[in-house]
Amino acid sequence: MPRLLVLLLFCFSCAAHAAQSIDPAIFAALERAQSAQAKGDYPAARKALSGVEAQAGSAEEALLWRSRGYLAWAEGNNRQALEWLDKAVASGKLDEALLAGERLNLARLNLVEGRFAKVVSLLAKADQADEGVLQMLVQAYQGLGQHAKALPLAERYVQANPRADDIWLQFLVAGNAELKHYSAAERWQRQLLLRHPEQVKVWRQLAGLQQLAGAEDKALATLRTAHAKGLRFSDAELDNLVLLASAANQPWQGAKLLQGMLDAGLLASNGTRRERLAMLWWQARERGAAAKIYRELANQSGAAKFWMNVAQLELEQAHWQAGLDALKQAERAGAERRRVRAWRQWAEDELSFERERQVARAG
Numbered sequence: 062m063p064r065l066l067v068l069l070l071f072c073f074s075c076a077a078h079a080a081q082s083i084d085p086a087i088f089a090a091l092e093r094a095q096s097a098q099a100k101g102d103y104p105a106a107r108k109a110l111s112g113v114e115a116q117a118g119s120a121e122e123a124l125l126w127r128s129r130g131y132l133a134w135a136e137g138n139n140r141q142a143l144e145w146l147d148k149a150v151a152s153g154k155l156d157e158a159l160l161a162g163e164r165l166n167l168a169r170l171n172l173v174e175g176r177f178a179k180v181v182s183l184l185a186k187a188d189q190a191d192e193g194v195l196q197m198l199v200q201a202y203q204g205l206g207q208h209a210k211a212l213p214l215a216e217r218y219v220q221a222n223p224r225a226d227d228i229w230l231q232f233l234v235a236g237n238a239e240l241k242h243y244s245a246a247e248r249w250q251r252q253l254l255l256r257h258p259e260q261v262k263v264w265r266q267l268a269g270l271q272q273l274a275g276a277e278d279k280a281l282a283t284l285r286t287a288h289a290k291g292l293r294f295s296d297a298e299l300d301n302l303v304l305l306a307s308a309a310n311q312p313w314q315g316a317k318l319l320q321g322m323l324d325a326g327l328l329a330s331n332g333t334r335r336e337r338l339a340m341l342w343w344q345a346r347e348r349g350a351a352a353k354i355y356r357e358l359a360n361q362s363g364a365a366k367f368w369m370n371v372a373q374l375e376l377e378q379a380h381w382q383a384g385l386d387a388l389k390q391a392e393r394a395g396a397e398r399r400r401v402r403a404w405r406q407w408a409e410d411e412l413s414f415e416r417e418r419q420v421a422r423a424g
Contacts, residue, residue: 083120083121083124084115084121086113087113087115087121087124087125090109090110090112090113090125091109091110091124091125091128093105093106093109094106094107094109094110094128094132095128097109098131098132098135103132103135103136106132107132110125110128110129110132113125118152118154119154120154120155122152122154123148123149123152123154123155124149124154124155126145126146126148126149126152127145127146127149127155127163129145130142130143130144130145130146130149131146133145134146134170139170139173139174140174142170143167143170143171143174143176146163146166146167146170147167149163150163150164150167161186161187164183164184164186164187165183165184165187165193165194167183168180168183168184168187168197169197171183172197172200172201172204175204177200177201177202177204177205178201178205180197180198180200180201181198181201181202181205184197184198184201189214190221192218192222195214195215195217195218198211198214199211199214199215199232202214203232203236208236208239208240209240211232211236212233212236212237212240215229215232215233215236216233219233227253227256230249230250230252230253230256231253233245233246233249234246234249234250234253234266234270237249238270238273243270243271243273243274244274246270247267247270247271247274250263250266250267250270251267253266254267258290259292261287261292261293261294261298264283264284264286264287264292264294265284265287265294265298265302267283268280268281268283268284268302269302269305271283272302272305272306272311272314272315272318273305273309273311275311275314277306277314277315277317277318277321278317278321280302280318281317281318281321281322281325284299284322284325284327285325285327288325288327294327296328296329299322299327299328300328300334302318303315303318303319303322303337303341306318306341307341307344312341312342312344312345313341313345313347315341316338316341316342316345316347316350319334319337319338319341320338323338332358332361332362335354335357335358336354336358338354339351339354339355339358339370342354343370343374348374348377348378349378351370351374352370352371352374352375352378355367355370355371355374356371356387359371359387359390363394364394365391365394365395365396366396368387368388368390368391368394368396369387369388369391369396369400369401371387371390371391372384372385372387372388372391372404373404375387376404376407376408379411381408381409381411381412381415382412384404384408385405385408385409385412388401388404388405388408
């Protein structure tokens with residue numbers, strides 16, 4: 062909280078409490094502390110407060126705790142401020158009309174210090190139609206990792222305030238995505254898109270959500286629509302969408318998306334992307350598609366690693382002769398002989414067994 066606001070609240074509360082029956086010496090000390098704090102003279106404020114004592118369990122004691130708390134807060138000593146203000150609020154001696162505001166201030170301070178459960182407790186009886194209260198509750202539930210509790214609060218606020226700041230929509234997108242509620246996340250992302258149709262990142266984020274939801278065709282359509290509107294994505298942004306699929310253990314969706322972007326000309330085809338596409342197809346158990354791309358890469362580069370990949374893929378499909386042919390090419394390209402020999406033995410044994418079965422069937 063800005064220091065000026067703290068001081069204003071402090072002054073207002075002191076004026077309100079002045080009407081109560083307070084020991085004159087303590088009241089004078091509170092006034093001196095308030096005046097010194099308003100001038101930024103914190104040592105003088107501390108001296109004024111340290112020079113008086115109040116009866117245990119009295120309203121004056123609670124007011125002194127409160128004053129010391131706001132002074133510590135103004136000085137940036139949040140931990141000490143929490144200690145004093147906690148005692149003041151818990152005392153039950155503060156004016157009831159001001160107690161709600163004190164709880165709000167204490168909640169703000171606890172939020173700064175990451176004491177999220179305390180924030181939720183303090184705001185349990187607060188006006189949850191208030192934007193500030195809702196923001197604090199949403200942040201606290203986020204901090205506790207309780208997105209399912211934060212989302213309804215944020216959604217309620219946005220529905221009541223159609224012009225709510227983007228940060229509310231962004232939270233609804235992120236929170237729903239965290240819970241894998243991708244359709245809801247996409248709905249809120251489209252609200253952001255309506256507000257900012259010219260922003261590339263908003264389109265890219267929408268495509269990312271669609272891809273995570275397993276709708277790679279929709280993701281590609283989103284990217285193509287943005288492209289048709291004259292928006293341009295960087296290669297890194299589009300490559301990252303494919304990497305997102307890998308990280309989400311969605312190789313088939315990633316392969317489809319990458320293939321679609323290459324076909325649409327959104328990404329230029331190069332060796333790195335072709336190799337990534339082959340690996341994604343392989344991870345998706347689409348061995349035929351993977352083998353085809355690796356064979357093209359092997360023919361173009363002559364690299365042993367690509368011929369070994371072709372060989373393994375062919376053998377995994379029980380294409381024994383094709384696997385043996387690829388192993389021969391790999392050996393010529395300098396592949397590790399021990400590895401080639403082991404795989405060749407496996408392929409030859411299987412091929413021999415296959416031929417024997419065919420002879421047996423013919424007989």
